[in-house]
Amino acid sequence: MIALIQNELMKIFGKMASWIYMVIIVLAVLVAGIIYMKFSADPNPNWRQDTQAEITMLENQMASASEEEKLMLQEQIDQTQEMLDKNINPTVKTNWHFMNDVVIGVSSLVTLFVVVVGSANVAAEFSDGTIKQLLIRPHRRWSILLSKYIAVIIYGLLLVLTLIVSGYLIGLVLFGSGDFNMKIFEVTLEGRKEAVVGTQFFLKMLYYIPSLLMIMTIAFMLSTLFKSQALAVGVGIFVLFFSSTLGGIILMLADKYTWAKFLIFPHLDLTVYALQERILEDITFPVSISILAVYYAIFMMVTFFFFQKRDISI
Amino acid sequence: MSQFALEVKSLTKKIGRKTIVDDVSFEVERGEIFGLLGPNGAGKTTIIRMIVSLINRTDGNVLVNGHDLDDSFTEAMNELGAIVENPEFYKYLSGYKNLRHYARMALSDITEDRLNEVTKLVGLEEAIHDKVRTYSLGMRQRLGVAQAILHKPSILILDEPTNGLDPQGIREFRDYLRLLASQGTSVLVSSHLLSEMQLMCDRFAIIEQGKLIHISNMHENESSEAKVLRTIEVEVSNSELAVKLLGEQMPEVKMASTEGARISLSIEKEQIPVVNKLFVENGIDVYEILNVKATLEDRFLEITNKDKKEQMV
Numbered sequence: 001m002i003a004l005i006q007n008e009l010m011k012i013f014g015k016m017a018s019w020i021y022m023v024i025i026v027l028a029v030l031v032a033g034i035i036y037m038k039f040s041a042d043p044n045p046n047w048r049q050d051t052q053a054e055i056t057m058l059e060n061q062m063a064s065a066s067e068e069e070k071l072m073l074q075e076q077i078d079q080t081q082e083m084l085d086k087n088i089n090p091t092v093k094t095n096w097h098f099m100n101d102v103v104i105g106v107s108s109l110v111t112l113f114v115v116v117v118g119s120a121n122v123a124a125e126f127s128d129g130t131i132k133q134l135l136i137r138p139h140r141r142w143s144i145l146l147s148k149y150i151a152v153i154i155y156g157l158l159l160v161l162t163l164i165v166s167g168y169l170i171g172l173v174l175f176g177s178g179d180f181n182m183k184i185f186e187v188t189l190e191g192r193k194e195a196v197v198g199t200q201f202f203l204k205m206l207y208y209i210p211s212l213l214m215i216m217t218i219a220f221m222l223s224t225l226f227k228s229q230a231l232a233v234g235v236g237i238f239v240l241f242f243s244s245t246l247g248g249i250i251l252m253l254a255d256k257y258t259w260a261k262f263l264i265f266p267h268l269d270l271t272v273y274a275l276q277e278r279i280l281e282d283i284t285f286p287v288s289i290s291i292l293a294v295y296y297a298i299f300m301m302v303t304f305f306f307f308q309k310r311d312i313s314i
Numbered sequence: 315m316s317q318f319a320l321e322v323k324s325l326t327k328k329i330g331r332k333t334i335v336d337d338v339s340f341e342v343e344r345g346e347i348f349g350l351l352g353p354n355g356a357g358k359t360t361i362i363r364m365i366v367s368l369i370n371r372t373d374g375n376v377l378v379n380g381h382d383l384d385d386s387f388t389e390a391m392n393e394l395g396a397i398v399e400n401p402e403f404y405k406y407l408s409g410y411k412n413l414r415h416y417a418r419m420a421l422s423d424i425t426e427d428r429l430n431e432v433t434k435l436v437g438l439e440e441a442i443h444d445k446v447r448t449y450s451l452g453m454r455q456r457l458g459v460a461q462a463i464l465h466k467p468s469i470l471i472l473d474e475p476t477n478g479l480d481p482q483g484i485r486e487f488r489d490y491l492r493l494l495a496s497q498g499t500s501v502l503v504s505s506h507l508l509s510e511m512q513l514m515c516d517r518f519a520i521i522e523q524g525k526l527i528h529i530s531n532m533h534e535n536e537s538s539e540a541k542v543l544r545t546i547e548v549e550v551s552n553s554e555l556a557v558k559l560l561g562e563q564m565p566e567v568k569m570a571s572t573e574g575a576r577i578s579l580s581i582e583k584e585q586i587p588v589v590n591k592l593f594v595e596n597g598i599d600v601y602e603i604l605n606v607k608a609t610l611e612d613r614f615l616e617i618t619n620k621d622k623k624e625q626m627v
Contacts, residue, residue, distance in 0.1 A: 003418040010415065014407045129402035133461065136366045137419040138392035312368040 008151030021113040026166040094178020095171025100201040103167035114156040119223035119232030126227040188275040207270040221303040243268040319469040319500035325374035349518035350504040357524040358504040379468040392421040395467035401458025405447040420465035452483040545606040551599035
């Protein structure tokens, strides 16, 4: 098995594209870093005075406001006061803030490249005809497919590592070394949540991995079933960019139809659980991950079953 | 060790209600080059793909060096090397890396020395570290042979190996096969090119419409039994007189055709000098007496036609 995985890695890294994707991720982080530096407000060393002034101004407005406006203003004052109380500077920018706010966003690119590499890995064997030479070896078909799957996972994790390391280093150069344990406020649907910036980043990364694995598995399955890279990549990209939209629509339907909750889309992006406890009244992280696990098992079984049975006649 | 390098027992493939391969059985002996002959679409490729387990068998067994594909898959597959149609490689890798790739997949450890030895055997030392993308078709074919024999298989299986090769390439290829067979590797080769098979094989099976209709030894054709009628061609100075003389003096000799100065005769071996003497004594100069071998093509057509006739009756 080790030898098979070694072979698959040799094939992945024998292609120039696999290296280019890695470089693109580093470049994307760099560009995002420069934009983040130029276009967001500079850190304000006198933020306490300014924040205090803002509260005073809001209090002045309250005096002449209607009942409804008063409620809103009061809430704003409370939130701003909380920053002062907890000593959280909203304008501070460190490499950890950069990673938590920006680098996480580049992870879509990682998913995209893993989908491309993962589906090419199987589909190209069919389109180039090399699958014939590959399957006449003293190895069971499932083990050959599994070695491919594992090799793609290894490549995916390498891209994730590239993202984290380049995010940290570029952040370090552009924003300087920050405190891992600095407190921040995250804006969520459930209101504001206090968090530790470094932990929050790694929590999001951890929640990202299952999504990556799921989308990769879908692309891997499609390229194995249909021998078509275009189809696999197309569906992979669709799932990647529209799953949150679709998930939102499905969640709205979930009030009416219970079964809608069990569709895969609302659960694909687990990173929301880094911000909030639940996405629906009764859907929490354990529920989502269990639903994903069931889909994962089905996808894997379908993929391996069909590959084992298929007649190779190209 | 099994007596046969490959045994195929009542191999059958059905797709839907259509029978593609129907109860085909044959054996390939050690060191033998065995041909599968038949027109395109006869089922040769399907048979080969079932043997190398690219296609599922509907029925039947395949034993490679005594290992049954069903019971001991990995052992059986390790005894087998193959090129299925055109040899395909990872074009973005070097020839060497392609070989390493397949070497890693063998059950036994394949050393650096063995890789070099095989590279040398197929004459690719110069180009082995170039990317396969830069190889000519002939070089790819040779790399194909290299990957198939790396692990010293008992049997080499080749599906239409000479497709797309130039005459030079075909000749080289044939020489490799002879060399391998002389070293004890058996070869199973399929082709629709009859003349090619004639030059390559020791024995052959004729496949038609999914059925094995004939197995025969290639050298039966060249049997030297005196009683067997053979076709000879005689070139003479006066063919009209020659034909007249033959008609008068030797009516038992069948004249197949006359073309200018050449006469084709169907004749027994002992009669050849008699005919020669007859001509010479009557003042006809004999320039050439040619033994026309029945080609495989003739044989093939003869057998398949006979079969068709039998079916009609």
